[in-house]
Amino acid sequence: MRSHEAAVLPIEARGLRYKAGGRALIGPLDLTISQGGITALMGPNGAGKSLLLRLLHGLIRPTAGTISFSGRAAGDGAPRQALVFQKPVLLRRSVAANISFARSLAGGGEHVDDILAEAGLTAQARQPARLLSGGEQQRLALARAMALRPQLLFLDEPTASLDPPATLLMEDMIAGIAQRGIKIVLVTHDVGQARRLADDIAFMHQGRIVEHGPAGTLIEAAETKEAQAFFAHRLVL
Numbered sequence: 001m002r003s004h005e006a007a008v009l010p011i012e013a014r015g016l017r018y019k020a021g022g023r024a025l026i027g028p029l030d031l032t033i034s035q036g037g038i039t040a041l042m043g044p045n046g047a048g049k050s051l052l053l054r055l056l057h058g059l060i061r062p063t064a065g066t067i068s069f070s071g072r073a074a075g076d077g078a079p080r081q082a083l084v085f086q087k088p089v090l091l092r093r094s095v096a097a098n099i100s101f102a103r104s105l106a107g108g109g110e111h112v113d114d115i116l117a118e119a120g121l122t123a124q125a126r127q128p129a130r131l132l133s134g135g136e137q138q139r140l141a142l143a144r145a146m147a148l149r150p151q152l153l154f155l156d157e158p159t160a161s162l163d164p165p166a167t168l169l170m171e172d173m174i175a176g177i178a179q180r181g182i183k184i185v186l187v188t189h190d191v192g193q194a195r196r197l198a199d200d201i202a203f204m205h206q207g208r209i210v211e212h213g214p215a216g217t218l219i220e221a222a223e224t225k226e227a228q229a230f231f232a233h234r235l236v237l
Contacts, residue, residue: 005036008069008079008152008183011056016065018055018207026051026207027065037199038174038184040215042191043226044236047204049187050156056185057083057154069152079152080106082145086157088137090129095121095140098129102147109149118176119143120169135166142173153177155186159193171197191231195219203227205236 010032017027026048033039041049054060056067058074058081067074091098099112116122119139124132129140138158145153155174159167174197178184188194194201198215205226211218222228229236 005151005181005183009036010034010070011152011183011185012066012068013052013056014066014068016052016055016067017063018051018060019063024207026055026062029065029208031202031209031212033183033185033200033202035200036178036181036183038178038186038197040194040198040201041185041187041204042189042194042201042230043204044230045189048207049204051207052204053083053154053156053185053187057081059083080148080150081152081154082148082150083154084138084141084145084156084158086160088141090137090140090144093129094126095129095132096125098140098144099147102144106147106149109147112147115143115147118146119173133166135162135169138162138166138170139173142170142177146177150182153182153184155184157187157189160189167193191219191233203230 013029013031016029018025041052043049055062058078069079091101096112096116099115103109103112116125121136121140124136129137132140159170162170174184194215200213201215201218202209202212203218211222211224211227218227219231222231226236
């Protein structure tokens with residue numbers, strides 16, 4: 001296990017619940033992520049994937065239950081982490097200034113020019129971020145997240161609104177990040193993307209994890225009827 005991953009894993013959720021407006025949206029849920037690489041959270045619309053991602057990230061607090069990283073409670077020295085949303089949230093500044101701001105929060109690190117080069121955005125460095133194409137904006141959001149020097153990276157449907165060429169560029173970036181030993185938890189509805197990127201899949205239905213295992217095994221030979229239907233592109237009831 002590489003050093004970044006060792007500081008993060010296992011990620012454990014125990015008895016996790018989340019309620020809003022009197023409705024139970026998550027849980028009771030138990031999840032252990034013990035291997036490095038990319039873990040995909042998958043399931044039908046409304047299963048709770050993005051909500052679980054936000055709970056793990058700490059963006060929202062659970063109603064009940066615990067989350068820990070490498071045996072440490074989420075509030076006691078959680079790993080450095082970053083979250084990239086489906087719709088990029090960028091500063092109203094230049095492309096380079098978006099990276100510089102994140103780099104300053106991280107106390108330095110890789111040079112801005114190097115980060116932009118990895119994202120294929122060198123030529124756009126001085127452009128306002130809001131003038132980038134959709135794919136460029138998403139690559140900038142990912143590059144800015146990496147400027148924070150995270151040990152753990154959460155990605156919420158990062159290619160859902162992108163065309164195939166832009167998706168391929170994003171997937172190449174994501175795969176490269178995972179190869180550097182940074183643990184990634186990825187929400188995706190795209191079975192093809194899961195085949196290409198994921199090491200393991202946690203499948204969700206109605207706010208719970210109903211199946212979790214190696215990506216290839218789960219896609220080809222899921223045990224639960226919900227996962228079988230999903231991976232066969234049938235409606236999940």
